[in-house]
Amino acid sequence: MNSRDSRYFLAEQSGSVAATAVHARVLDSRTGLLLSASAALLGLLAAVGGLAAGTVSWAKRRAAD
Incomplete structure (x- = not known):
């Protein structure tokens, strides 16, 4: 019994x-994916660090007043 393997039935390209699509x-x-993810993580860490600072x-300014 032969399974309907597409390699043997090239006319069926459904x-x-x-x-062009x-x-x-x-x-x-x-x-590329790893570089993009690393850049996003570095940007997120920089934003969190800036917010914390x-x-x-x-x-400190408020406590000094």
Whole structure:
């Protein structure tokens, strides 16, 4: 009994799309994703650090008054 393996039935392409409909492709390398995630994390940490420094500075000025 032969399973309906698509390699043997190339005329049936019901799941395929036209090449012009493809917007991007998946790459083997994840470097771009890791760099983007690292930059986002670094930006988030910088924002939290700046907020914390501003809050501490504000609290010290308020306590001095």
